[in-house]
Amino acid sequence: MQRLNLDRAKLLRNRTIRACGQCRARKIKCDQLKPHCQICTANSRVCIYVSEVQKSSGQLQNHGREEFPMTTAQSTMQQPSDAAHPQDQTISLNQFGRLTGTNDAQLRYYSSSSWVSAIETSVSPRLQPSLSTTFEPDSMGSPSLFQSQDTTSQKCQEFPAEQMNGFVQLGEVDQLISWYSQFCQFWYPIIDVSEITTSLGRLRSHQYSPAGSSALIAAICYSAACSAEAAFSADASVNMKHFKVTPSSWEDLAYRLLSASGYPLRPNLNTIRAAFLLATPSIAECKEYPDPVPICVLVRAAQSLGLHREPVSFNFSSREADFRRVLWWSIHGLDISYAVAHALPPLIQSTNSDVRMIFDEENLDRRLLSTLIRVNLLFSKIFEDIYGIDQPTRDVFQLLDEEVANVCADVTTKSRLPATGTLEKFIGFSQRMCCRKMTFTLHQPYLRSAQWPQSSRRKALEACRDYINEFTAGAIDPNLAPYRWVLNHFNVIHACAIVLQDLIQHPNCTESVGLRGLMEKCFSIFSKTSHPSWEKLETLRWKAWAANRWVWGEQEDVGIPDADASLSDWDPLFASFVWDDALLEQHMG
Structure with missing residues (x-):
């Protein structure tokens, strides 16, 4: 019964x-x-x-109510969260985990994985308030961080008020937000500019604004200041008279505001966006000892908010679900790009997320992100199957080669359609560069193993040649100067190092003349003043010229250089390839 x-x-x-x-x-x-x-x-x-x-579990609470407005029908269905008695929220669609309230009335995602259940990592010192800073209540009764009493700090002196939130009164903030919306937003479209403008107005009039708004605005100003500085270095005619605060000062302010907002222990969508913008330059900056802490903490904080789960499972509104997907795939792209740059294992695996992919070729702001998602998912497979702990086999390699070729053909065909403006033109060849970087990363092990498929050399050199030509075209075009900051994230040095290594291992080949002209063009455009690695790359170029017995400048002949150099010195991912010829012959021969 x-x-x-x-x-x-x-x-x-x-x-x-x-x-x-x-x-x-x-x-x-x-x-x-x-x-x-x-x-x-x-x-x-x-x-x-x-x-x-x-x-x-009743009706799911609206997780992002501070960031996104609710309709009247939605607000009547939701019950207020009790911080002292959080209510478990069941997740449907065969997902393991739950959303639960915390002491700060934020919804957090908890799963059976202990490393996702809480943010308990060594937080970067930049996210900790310094000992010389003090917290005092402002006129609104909310805590605010006052600047350090150290009068020798140039960064603190550049802001007109002692109180950190006083920066919103600067007219430069409006200029930087406008710059970001024009020249940075398309790269990772995680910001709602209209929402930021509303929050800025509320902060200026001392009204309530969503938690983390000031940290996000400071992070936007930091990214825009970096972009404007790169544009000015590429073209001195770029108007920067309104930008007086240096990028490092905006970065320092954003980190302090982020810490005051409770990140990463109490993250919300605003602080996640701010942390993302602060971690983005780490892709382009080639440091000898990279710091993975900002990205590691960012990934874990994002997972604690359930961003790695499909938003439909949480019954979010369509608008908020779309924003959460964009934010998650942007974080995924940041993780993969950092892993490629520094030969570190990606933190995010494809099996750890079920967020839907974004296919949007109509929206200009989403077009590049759609390509990045497809490329980064294949990069994850390349990491696992080619550069991972398992020995690559011919079948695995051929399958990857076909997938990479199909994505490249599809993206290249669509990106070559006539562009209606400068931004669309830049997005087009950015999409192509993403695909070509993926191609030569897959095929470059031919330089380490004679047993690698012979077709890899041709495909890798073609990808490097097209990639370098696209990059140099964007670097010398004055109309694209405002996009130089985004262009610098692609790093043409890797492709140049592959070409020079090929000239060393295949001297006087049929392609050597064309490759020599390509390298001379690059070294005439770029120098050690534009990037510190170019000075080191001269050693590899010297070795390539010596191997082919080419004339170097006014010298009649080039001897064997004293300093040794190889592609491994610039590409740690290439250096991490461990399989020798004997092993490859068994599986791929």
């Missing part, structure tokens, strides 16, 4: 949760000592006890 009552609500037994939140998330036995259990104390974790009675 009970089976006939299928529509009757399920009866749940109420039980009080006695274990602390950390032990619950890790599913381990808690000794229930208060105020902090011994397990959390031994592992330096934040131990919090929450007296919670499990209830059935």
Whole structure:
């Protein structure tokens, strides 16, 4: 008889949760000592006890209500979140995990993976308030971070007010937001400019604004200032008279505001966007010792908000679901780009997310992102199957080669359509450069192994040649000077190093004359003043010229250089390729 009552609500037994939140998330036995259990104390974790009675999941709360407005119908359906008694939210569509309220009334995503359940990593010192800063309440009663009393700091002196939030009164903020919307937004379209403008007006009039708005505005100003500075270095005629605050000062301010907003322990969509903009330049900056902390913390904070799950599963509005997808795929692209630049394993795996892909060729702001998503997903496979711990086989390589060729053919065909403006033109060859970088990254192991398919040399050189030509065309075109900051994220040095390494290993080949002209063109346009790696690249060029017995400048002959150099010195991903000829011959010969 009970089976006939299928529509009757399920009866749940109420039980009080006695274990602390950390032990619950890790599913381990808690000794229930208060105020902090011994397990959390031994592992330096934040131990919090929450007296919670499990209830059935009702209508999902609107997670991003501070960032996105709700309709009247939606607001009447949602119940206010009780910080002291958070309510579990069940996730449908065969997903493991739940959304639950926290002490700051934010919804957080928890899963069975302990590393997702909480942000317990070593936060970068830049996200920690310095000892010389103090917190005091402002006129609105909310905490605000005052500037350091150190009068020798040039960064602090550039802002007119002691209070950090006083920067919103600068007229330069409007100029930088406008610059960002024109020349940066298309790269990763994670900002709603109209929403930012509204938040800026509220901050200026001392009204309520969504949490993290000031940190996001400062981060936007930082990205725009970096972009404007790169544009001015490419073309001195670019008008920068309104931009007086340096990018480093905006960066310092954004980090302090981000820390004051509770990031990364209490993230929201605004602080996630701000952290993303602060981590983006790490792709283009070639540092000897890169710092992966900002991106690692960003990925974990994004997962704690459930961004790695399809928004439809949480019953978000279509507008907020779209914003969450764009933000997640942008973070995914940042993670893959950083992994490619520094030969580090990607943090995000394809099996850890079920967010829908974005295919939008009509919207100009989404066109490049759609290509980046397709390319970065294939980059993940290349990392795993070619540069991973498993030895690549011929079947795996051929499958990847076909997928890469299909994506490149599709993108190239669409991107070569007549452009109606400068931005559309730049997006077109940016799409092509993304595909060509993926191509020569897949095929470059031919320089390490004689058993690699012979077709790889031709495909890699063609991709490098087209990539370099696109990059140099964008670098010398004065109309594209405002987009130089985005262009610098592509890093043409990798492609040049592949060509020079090929000239060393295949001297006096039929392609050598054309490749020599291509390299001479590059070295005439770029120099060590434009990028520090160009000075190091001269050593590899010297070795390539010596291998082919070419004349170097006024010298009649070039001897063998004393300093050794190879592609491995500039591409750590190429250096990480571990399979030798003997192993490859067994599987790919």
